[in-house]
Amino acid sequence: MKRALVVVVVACGGSPRPTTPPQPRDPKPVPVAQQGKITPEMFCDKFIALRDGGCDAFASVQMTRDECVSELSKAAGDPSEAAFMSQTGQCVVGFQTCKDVIACLAELGPNEQDLRACGEDKPGKAVGVPRAEWAKRNGAGVTKFSQATSSKERPIEVCTIAGEAEWLQELACDDGSHPIGGHEAAEMARVGNMGKGGRCGSIIDLYRVKCEDKTYDIYVDGYVCPQPK
Numbered sequence: 001m002k003r004a005l006v007v008v009v010v011a012c013g014g015s016p017r018p019t020t021p022p023q024p025r026d027p028k029p030v031p032v033a034q035q036g037k038i039t040p041e042m043f044c045d046k047f048i049a050l051r052d053g054g055c056d057a058f059a060s061v062q063m064t065r066d067e068c069v070s071e072l073s074k075a076a077g078d079p080s081e082a083a084f085m086s087q088t089g090q091c092v093v094g095f096q097t098c099k100d101v102i103a104c105l106a107e108l109g110p111n112e113q114d115l116r117a118c119g120e121d122k123p124g125k126a127v128g129v130p131r132a133e134w135a136k137r138n139g140a141g142v143t144k145f146s147q148a149t150s151s152k153e154r155p156i157e158v159c160t161i162a163g164e165a166e167w168l169q170e171l172a173c174d175d176g177s178h179p180i181g182g183h184e185a186a187e188m189a190r191v192g193n194m195g196k197g198g199r200c201g202s203i204i205d206l207y208r209v210k211c212e213d214k215t216y217d218i219y220v221d222g223y224v225c226p227q228p229k
Helices: 004-013 040-052 065-075 079-094 098-105 161-170 183-189
Strands: 126-129 190-197 202-210 215-221 224-226
Touching: 040 065, 040 079, 065 079, 079 098, 161 183, 161 202, 161 215, 183 190, 183 202, 190 215
Parallel strands: 126 224
Antiparallel strands: 190 202, 202 215
16 A cells, blocks of 8 residues: 555556657646645545545555555654655645646656666666666566566666556466556555665565465566666
């Protein structure tokens, strides 16, 4: 649940790489009020009101208020998770309409166009690598979990938080089954972040994927993107 909101929004509301000339964007939404500390109760009350009020982007996250508050309260002890909740909370609590909340959330996470060099200390920005190198990154071309080799030091490399879920969805167990059937399933398989790692010191996520014959620990760096052409 802790990151499911952003995963769902980026997957459903984000913009894929354009194949037609870009259209003028809507004006950036303005928050109804500057928010102070976002509590789990504040976050969950507004999120559930939006979801139950017809905000389709949140429909797949089916939690009761008590479950939502419990999950977010657990995250408060992890500084990086607490910071992430604070960021998303400013969007969820600070904006009135579903459209404006989604627009705000879509700005979070690494931007595929606003990239950093490996040696730059710019938290939150993805590292840009040449496209030829991107095509050979760890995890490229893998089709089964049994083929994936990863560690905190050498994680699977993908671009954006939504890219983590999409990569996991594409992989199969050796029996042909796909245990990660959607973005919410990917979030449920996420154990948490393991701190900085990978080639450029980005935050690494650990996923635990259960197949019939084996459970796989998959370390993923969602902050590696191909440089724009």
